[in-house]
Amino acid sequence: MKKSLFIFTLVFILNSNAQHKAVLYDFASLPQTLLINPGAEINYKSHFGVPLTSGWYGELGLSGFVLSDLFIANGVDINQKIATIASGISPNDNLKLNAQIEVLSAGYWRNRNTYLSVGFYQEFEAIIYFPNDLITLGIEGNSDYLSRVFELSQINFKADLLGVMHIGISKKINEKLTIGGRFKIYSSAMNITSTNNTGTFTTTLGSNNTYTSALAKVNLNVKSSGIYENDLLVTAPAVHLKNSFFGGNLGAGIDVGVTYHSTPQLQFSASLLDVGFVKHAKRIKNISATGSFNFEGLEFEYAAGMRDYWKELENSFEEQVRTSENQKSYISWRSAKLNAAIKYSYGEKRSIKCYDNSHKNVYKNAFGAQLYSIFRPLKQQFAFTGFYETSFSDAVHAKITYTIDDYSYANIGLGAAAQIRNINCYVILDNITKLLDVSKANNVSLQLGFNFIFN
Amino acid sequence: MKFPKSWYFFFCTIFFSCSQVLDFEQVQAYELNASYTVPLVYFEVALANFLKTEQVIEKSDVKFLNSFFIKDNLSKIELKFEVINELNRDINIQILLLDNEDSVLYSLETLKIAAKNLEYQYREVVAIAVHQEVKNLAGIKILINLEGPIGVNDISDTPVLRFKSGLTIHFGTAL
Numbered sequence: 001m002k003k004s005l006f007i008f009t010l011v012f013i014l015n016s017n018a019q020h021k022a023v024l025y026d027f028a029s030l031p032q033t034l035l036i037n038p039g040a041e042i043n044y045k046s047h048f049g050v051p052l053t054s055g056w057y058g059e060l061g062l063s064g065f066v067l068s069d070l071f072i073a074n075g076v077d078i079n080q081k082i083a084t085i086a087s088g089i090s091p092n093d094n095l096k097l098n099a100q101i102e103v104l105s106a107g108y109w110r111n112r113n114t115y116l117s118v119g120f121y122q123e124f125e126a127i128i129y130f131p132n133d134l135i136t137l138g139i140e141g142n143s144d145y146l147s148r149v150f151e152l153s154q155i156n157f158k159a160d161l162l163g164v165m166h167i168g169i170s171k172k173i174n175e176k177l178t179i180g181g182r183f184k185i186y187s188s189a190m191n192i193t194s195t196n197n198t199g200t201f202t203t204t205l206g207s208n209n210t211y212t213s214a215l216a217k218v219n220l221n222v223k224s225s226g227i228y229e230n231d232l233l234v235t236a237p238a239v240h241l242k243n244s245f246f247g248g249n250l251g252a253g254i255d256v257g258v259t260y261h262s263t264p265q266l267q268f269s270a271s272l273l274d275v276g277f278v279k280h281a282k283r284i285k286n287i288s289a290t291g292s293f294n295f296e297g298l299e300f301e302y303a304a305g306m307r308d309y310w311k312e313l314e315n316s317f318e319e320q321v322r323t324s325e326n327q328k329s330y331i332s333w334r335s336a337k338l339n340a341a342i343k344y345s346y347g348e349k350r351s352i353k354c355y356d357n358s359h360k361n362v363y364k365n366a367f368g369a370q371l372y373s374i375f376r377p378l379k380q381q382f383a384f385t386g387f388y389e390t391s392f393s394d395a396v397h398a399k400i401t402y403t404i405d406d407y408s409y410a411n412i413g414l415g416a417a418a419q420i421r422n423i424n425c426y427v428i429l430d431n432i433t434k435l436l437d438v439s440k441a442n443n444v445s446l447q448l449g450f451n452f453i454f455n
Numbered sequence: 456m457k458f459p460k461s462w463y464f465f466f467c468t469i470f471f472s473c474s475q476v477l478d479f480e481q482v483q484a485y486e487l488n489a490s491y492t493v494p495l496v497y498f499e500v501a502l503a504n505f506l507k508t509e510q511v512i513e514k515s516d517v518k519f520l521n522s523f524f525i526k527d528n529l530s531k532i533e534l535k536f537e538v539i540n541e542l543n544r545d546i547n548i549q550i551l552l553l554d555n556e557d558s559v560l561y562s563l564e565t566l567k568i569a570a571k572n573l574e575y576q577y578r579e580v581v582a583i584a585v586h587q588e589v590k591n592l593a594g595i596k597i598l599i600n601l602e603g604p605i606g607v608n609d610i611s612d613t614p615v616l617r618f619k620s621g622l623t624i625h626f627g628t629a630l
Contacts, residue, residue: 210535210536
């Protein structure tokens with residue numbers, strides 16, 4: 001029942017909340033683009049996000065297999081399906097989750113050149129790499145894999161739940177150049193990290209005994225904050241929510257960004273986000289295990305009288321593989337993200353009214369390319385996007401993207417934004433070719449939000 | 456304002472996105488079929504060990520099955536033995552599986568190893584469905600009997616009886 005509930009939740013997230021930021025990047029001057037590039041150009045006078053609904057963002061990525069591989073009702077035995085998936089995944093395959101809810105968002109032109117924006121959002125971010133050696137060990141055992149080296153270093157996961165308060169400035173240097181920065185204060189409600197593990201487990205044919213099992217150069221660690229308090233598991237969502245508002249595990253970070261027009265039609269932009277850290281000092285529980293251990297079996301010594309061989313084995317293991325638990329504070333680095341884009345605008349020219357009552361010519365269409373990268377515990381992940389953007393009117397805009405990343409080679413995304421009087425809304429769908437069968441998707445998403453925009 | 460067709464497309468896609476019929480209940484049919492192999496007991500004995508007795512006995516706790524998960528999913532255990540008998544006497548080895556009160560749960564076939572047999576091997580599989588009591592395995596006792604008496608003149612340091620063993624735990628119960 002619990003498994004079914006978990007899987008249902010997974011599918012629900014896939015079907016309802018996941019989304020891809022490639023579409024949102026530099027799209028239709030939406031206020032939320034400032035969170036992806038603080039150096040984005042803003043043409044309206046001010047904005048105010050509808051509390052809790054201005055920015056819903058979710059992303060779920062699954063590499064190595066898709067849900068239908070496992071759960072499609074095709075008559076293939078579930079044991080066979082699991083064995084096939086386990087044999088097909090690699091240690092680089094992973095499950096990633098990212099969700100953001102914008103609680104507050106607002107901004108205005110402080111003077112002719114400076115747009116000030118502030119806000120608060122909550123974010124959940126997690127990545128779990130599939131340790132395929134340990135999965136094989138778990139579902140098949142070691143009997144058929146004598147001499148195989150099972151790598152414990154494949155254990156890599158990281159999860160964060162935090163609140164982010166931010167203040168940003170976009171400064172228009174001249175007609176060609178806009179730069180921006182954002183300062184963030186992180187309040188971590190929950191963090192669990194296990195990276196940089198080492199060690200192997202091997203069972204071989206032995207010399208003194210039939211087999212030898214060996215744990216070699218083990219160095220495993222799990223650091224956590226906000227999960228346990230006084231050795232009790234924190235399960236109440238309200239406690240996590242409360243801790244995301246300056247709950248004691250605080251950090252800081254910055255975003256920087258730039259937009260540059262080399263010609264009125266050719267634009268370059270880039271941003272670096274979440275360069276920061278959180279110092280975890282409260283509700284800490286860290287666990288580690290280090291050492292090596294060779295087990296050849298219990299060596300009976302018939303001349304020695306009665307000995308407690310098992311106790312000796314346990315003592316020897318505890319001496320050679322030291323486990324420890326502590327409450328030491330630690331620092332976790334945020335997963336920094338890099339965006340870069342080139343955009344060429346063309347077609348019918350239109351004049352729009354800007355925040356300073358001046359008028360600016362914009363083009364109806366644009367196309368270009370984007371690069372996205374995120375620094376993950378195991379390796380940097382990349383996404384390459386080509387896009388086409390068009391405006392149906394001053395108020396209605398659309399963007400279509402084609403993205404290649406670790407999760408999909410053909411991810412087509414669509415976004416639309418409209419403004420009716422002062423109310424702005426947007427909808428973004430990602431991986432639309434998979435929407436007719438989300439169970440076959442590695443990445444499916446939806447994003448929407450409502451803002452008040454004043455001009 | 457004219458409502459663009461693309462909006463209809465978006466909302467239709469949201470409301471009509473779907474998936475193939477997935478059967479999550481099939482997880483219930485998953486069967487763990489793992490098997491784990493560990494070294495068990497090994498020793499060397501010489502004729503000197505039998506100077507005052509024809510039988511020597513040793514035992515130890517063995518807590519590999521000491522978990523509810525293992526007990527609940529265990530389908531069989533497999534014991535594998537290798538004996539190198541350099542002694543010039545026949546040897547009988549009796550292996551008993553014990554519970555945590557040292558009561559015998561299961562007695563394996565007695566290993567009968569002829570003198571100078573350097574390649575003796577034996578394997579015994581215990582099906583849990585037939586021998587449920589073996590789930591409570593908590594110890595092992597090994598009794599070695601030497602055929603015929605020995606005298607002081609028979610003792611030499613060189614020839615020994617080498618005993619090796621391994622245990623394979625098989626799971627095979629539907630979760």
